[in-house]
Amino acid sequence: MQKIINNHQFAPIALIILLLATMFLGGGCSSSSATAADSSSTDFQPYTITDMGGREVTIEAPIEKAYASNLIGILYIETMDITKLGGWTNELSASEKAYIPDEYEDLPMLGGWSSANPTANIEELVNADIDVILVTAIVSQKVIDTADNIQSQTGIPTVIVSSDLNSLGEAYTLLGTLFEEAERGQELSDYCVESLAETKAMIDQVPDDEKVRVFYSEGTNGMETDPSGSMHTQAFDFVGAVNVADISENTANGLVGQSEVSLEQIIAWNPQFIIRNSTYTEADPTAAVDEIMDNSDWANIKAVQDGNVYQTPALPNNWIDRAPSVNRVLGVKWLADLFYPDYVDYDIHEEAKEFFSLFYNLDLSDEDLNTILGE
Numbered sequence: 125m126q127k128i129i130n131n132h133q134f135a136p137i138a139l140i141i142l143l144l145a146t147m148f149l150g151g152g153c154s155s156s157s158a159t160a161a162d163s164s165s166t167d168f169q170p171y172t173i174t175d176m177g178g179r180e181v182t183i184e185a186p187i188e189k190a191y192a193s194n195l196i197g198i199l200y201i202e203t204m205d206i207t208k209l210g211g212w213t214n215e216l217s218a219s220e221k222a223y224i225p226d227e228y229e230d231l232p233m234l235g236g237w238s239s240a241n242p243t244a245n246i247e248e249l250v251n252a253d254i255d256v257i258l259v260t261a262i263v264s265q266k267v268i269d270t271a272d273n274i275q276s277q278t279g280i281p282t283v284i285v286s287s288d289l290n291s292l293g294e295a296y297t298l299l300g301t302l303f304e305e306a307e308r309g310q311e312l313s314d315y316c317v318e319s320l321a322e323t324k325a326m327i328d329q330v331p332d333d334e335k336v337r338v339f340y341s342e343g344t345n346g347m348e349t350d351p352s353g354s355m356h357t358q359a360f361d362f363v364g365a366v367n368v369a370d371i372s373e374n375t376a377n378g379l380v381g382q383s384e385v386s387l388e389q390i391i392a393w394n395p396q397f398i399i400r401n402s403t404y405t406e407a408d409p410t411a412a413v414d415e416i417m418d419n420s421d422w423a424n425i426k427a428v429q430d431g432n433v434y435q436t437p438a439l440p441n442n443w444i445d446r447a448p449s450v451n452r453v454l455g456v457k458w459l460a461d462l463f464y465p466d467y468v469d470y471d472i473h474e475e476a477k478e479f480f481s482l483f484y485n486l487d488l489s490d491e492d493l494n495t496i497l498g499e
Contacts, residue, residue, distance in 0.1 A: 173301060176294065177259075177268045177284035184281070187255045187303050193237035193244075193274065195447040196287045197260035203450055203483040204299045204308065210234075210254045213244075223440035223486060237274060246277055256302065257282045262355050289358040289452055293317035312450075315482060319453050320362070323460050326468045327364050336463045338365040339395035339427070342446075346400060346416055347390065348382040350374075356381045356445045359452045360399075363460045368393035387421055397463065398427040400435045401445055410435065410498050434462065439496045440484065454479045458497075472497070 172182045189210030192198045201209045206228060213236035221229050232252055235243030237259070249257070257278065259271040263286050275282035283302060285295050293313040300309015338360055342348040350356040352367040360367055370393070374383040402412035413435045422428045436444040436455070443455030454476060461470040473493050480486040493499075 173283070173298070175271075175284040176286040176291065176298060177263050177271060179268065179271065179284060181275075181281050181283050183256065183302070185255060189252065189254050190256050190258065190303070191234055191249065191252070191254045192258040192260055193270070194260055195236075195441070196449045197258035197285065199441060199447065199449040199451070200258060200260060200285060200295065200299060203312065204296065205303055205305060208303060210252055220440055223484065237270060249278055249280065254278075254280055256280065259284045260287045262286065262288050287355065287448060289362060289448070289456075290320070292320075292450055292453065312483065315479075316450065316453050320456070323363070323456050323468075327362075327460055327464070329467045330364060330464050334464070335364050335366050336397050337368050337393070337395045338397045338399060338463075339368050339390055339393060340445075341398050341400045341416070342382050343384075346412070347387060348384050350381045350383065350445075354381060355448055358448060359444045359455050359459060362452075362456050363463060365397075365459070365463060368395045390422075391425060394425055395427050396430070396432060398425070398433045399444070399459075400433065401442070402435050402438065413498070435498055437496050437498075440480075440486075450483065 168186050170182060170184045172180050174180055187208060190201045190208045191210045192201060192213065195213055198209070198213055202224075206225070209228060209231060211232040211234035213234065215233060216224070216229065232248065234248055234252060234254075235245055237244055257274055257280050259267060259274065259282060261267045261284075263284060267284060271282045271284050274280075283298075285298060287295075293316045296309045296313035296316065298309075300306040300313070303309070340349050340357055340360060342350070349369045349371070351369045351371050351373055352361055354373050357367055369383075369385065371383050371385060374381055398416060400412045400416065413433050416422050416433050417428060417431075427433055436442055437458065441447060441449060441451055443451045443458060445452075457468075457470050457475050458472055460468040461472055473490055476493055476496070477488055480488050488496075
């Protein structure tokens with residue numbers, strides 16, 4: 125895949141041209157402008173915010189480098205203002221790199237705190253001059269304790285930003301304050317709130333007896349899943365799909381989700397749709413779906429018989445889950461349009477173009493979207 129054009133890549137060039145024009149046309153004014161700029165950097169006043177876990181956090185200096193405990197938070201930073209991203213939690217795939225400006229590909233790998241066995245290195249975090257750490261999850265006492273622990277160990281202000289689908293508007297408003305970009309934060313907040321409300325209004329028109337039965341297929345063999353009410357299935361719950369997985373959520377070993385089920389259970393549940401969560405692979409982008417559709421063991425399931433097995437769009441990151449990020453705003457539109465074409469009227473290509481332009485500053489073509497959607 126060719127490198128996707130990112131509008132921000134050209135901003136430094138425009139800025140240089142503007143500065144040169146100011147120097148030539150403004151003469152001696154450039155000196156006073158520089159003095160004003162220098163003095164403004166010393167005008168910052170420490171302030172205290174209340175994060176989404178109800179904790180008071182004091183910000184002592186302007187946020188120039190931000191880091192997050194997991195990929196959900198990294199995507200908050202990337203979509204809010206990628207220039208403030210101080211490092212990644214995990215290695216980027218070649219496909220992911222196609223959607224990221226070159227200068228950010230080689231940011232340090234700082235690990236994360238997304239499981240019982242965190243991989244983040246405190247010394248590396250401090251050496252990376254990180255100004256703030258985001259802890260992103262559904263808020264709970266455990267999450268609050270984790271944020272307190274991280275802040276205590278690192279000495280870096282640590283802010284809880286909820287990953288709840290229905291709290292995205294509040295999250296971006298908070299990020300706008302934190303990054304001193306209130307207008308940008310409000311713009312992204314408004315998009316999330318208005319888009320979700322619009323989709324919800326369409327879904328509300330679907331009669332209960334027409335709500336589809338869905339199996340969310342995860343894991344290497346497709347026989348792991350998450351029940352309704354899980355953070356990993358919020359997109360399905362939002363669109364009113366009936367999650368057939370009548371199971372308890374897996375919480376073993378400090379992890380949350382991906383409970384193992386048997387093929388016999390899936391056959392008995394007989395879902396109308398199977399949504400296969402899989403990371404996009406450029407070599408064989410439809411492999412995960414083909415493994416189900418071409419397997420005779422799954423042949424008697426209604427979703428397979430009707431050809432209703434789909435892979436979650438996964439670029440630049442997953443639209444539905446793992447990570448359950450802001451991309452779900454677009455993902456619920458995709459699901460709603462897929463499940464309820466008689467009630468939902470979305471041109472997913474146009475919706476995706478608008479979303480990626482606003483959140484990632486990416487200009488996607490129909491060919492790009494055909495690749496992402498497996499069309």
